[in-house]
Amino acid sequence: xxxxxxxxxxxxxxxxxxxxxxxxxxxxxxxxxxxxxxxxxxxxxxxxxxxxxxxxxxxxxxxxxxxxxxxxxxxxxxxxxxxxxxxxxxxxxxxxxxxxxxxxxxxxxxxxxxxxxxxxxxxxxxxxxxxxxxxxxxxxxxxxxxxxxxxxxxxxxxxxxxxxxxxxxxxxxxxxxxxxxxxxxxxxxxxxxxxxxxxxxxxxxxxxxxxxxxxxxxxxxxxxxxxxxxxxxxxxxxxxxxxxxxxxxxxxxxxxxxxxxxxxxxxxxxxxxxxxxxxxxxxxxxxxxxxxxxxxxxxxxxxxxxxxxxxxxxxxxxxxxxxxxxxxxxxxxxxxxxxxxxxxxxxxxxxxxxxxxxxx
Ligand code: CA
Numbered sequence: 241x242x243x244x245x246x247x248x249x250x251x252x253x254x255x256x257x258x259x260x261x262x263x264x265x266x267x268x269x270x271x272x273x274x275x276x277x278x279x280x281x282x283x284x285x286x287x288x289x290x291x292x293x294x295x296x297x298x299x300x301x302x303x304x305x306x307x308x309x310x311x312x313x314x315x316x317x318x319x320x321x322x323x324x325x326x327x328x329x330x331x332x333x334x335x336x337x338x339x340x341x342x343x344x345x346x347x348x349x350x351x352x353x354x355x356x357x358x359x360x361x362x363x364x365x366x367x368x369x370x371x372x373x374x375x376x377x378x379x380x381x382x383x384x385x386x387x388x389x390x391x392x393x394x395x396x397x398x399x400x401x402x403x404x405x406x407x408x409x410x411x412x413x414x415x416x417x418x419x420x421x422x423x424x425x426x427x428x429x430x431x432x433x434x435x436x437x438x439x440x441x442x443x444x445x446x447x448x449x450x451x452x453x454x455x456x457x458x459x460x461x462x463x464x465x466x467x468x469x470x471x472x473x474x475x476x477x478x479x480x481x482x483x484x485x486x487x488x489x490x491x492x493x494x495x496x497x498x499x500x501x502x503x504x505x506x507x508x509x510x511x512x513x514x515x516x517x518x519x520x521x522x523x524x525x526x527x528x529x530x531x532x533x534x535x536x537x538x539x540x541x542x543x544x545x546x547x548x549x550x551x552x553x554x555x556x557x558x559x560x561x562x563x564x565x566x567x568x569x570x571x572x573x574x575x576x577x578x579x580x581x582x583x584x585x586x587x588x589x590x591x592x593x594x595x596x597x598x599x600x
Pocket of ligand 1: 396454455456480
């Protein structure tokens with residue numbers, strides 16, 4: 241009996257070993273046809289092209305084993321439905337911004353942009369080396385999604401206005417397209433925030449359905465032609481100091497990939513995250529010059545008292561999120577702790593240097 245069992249188990253062992261040898265070979269040939277739905281118009285400069293870059297990078301690194309077809313907003317699903325579409329598996333990947341999902345996860349806003357919060361460089365530090373990414377993954381876990389950073393806008397512009405903003409009272413009654421926490425701050429300042437996908441902003445501004453809008457920065461805003469509908473272009477983007485653009489992946493789809501392809505997807509997102517910031521930084525100033533020289537846009541700074549009031553309101557709004565639920569409290573604590581220490585360090589590094597360079 242014992243001998244027979246031994247022979248049998250060796251036989252099974254050999255068979256199992258044989259399977260183990262051949263399985264990776266079979267898997268190595270397997271290729272994956274994925275869909276990526278995005279919150280941006282197809283090929284939109286910076287954001288849509290960032291999604292294309294991610295898909296192309298994954299295809300190249302995987303030697304064509306993962307092919308991803310990128311869909312613009314509205315092609316497969318509308319801009320604000322990409323989260324649900326990937327969650328239920330209609331597409332394997334999504335490309336958007338976490339603050340669009342605040343109706344599902346209050347704390348999601350911390351993973352996109354916080355008014356007077358972290359810059360691009362600081363956001364990446366928090367996500368990769370400050371515990372932020374782990375919290376983000378925990379936030380999306382109930383939706384069977386794996387999120388990660390896949391782009392960054394850098395400091396945005398405050399937006400497009402048809403009336404001068406000379407004091408806080410000029411914000412009263414203002415109907416403005418502004419998402420996330422910035423929108424709530426505007427509400428506290430007496431305005432009415434509106435959430436609209438990028439592709440719908442121009443018409444809303446042109447027809448007067450909204451009085452003002454923010455989008456991203458000169459490179460992106462020039463592409464939408466907002467200069468045809470508003471005359472003042474205000475800075476700085478107090479509400480979005482370094483917005484993280486996200487890629488989220490359906491968990492079942494991700495788990496179906498062999499380990500090396502999982503690594504490729506993760507590394508490609510990291511490359512795309514860096515590339516988008518470089519793209520935006522490289523092109524924003526040329527676009528700004530076109531807006532000013534060719535389209536006669538008037539660039540204006542928000543007055544200090546307005547920024548100061550917005551900052552005060554932002555602190556209230558952000559702190560209140562921590563009271564909504566336990567998870568939000570944890571995210572807020574992590575983010576806020578990181579913000580405090582990075583402000584201390586950057587005071588004598590980035591900030592001191594930029595101040596010094598500015599006066600040379
Ligand atoms: Ca924006």
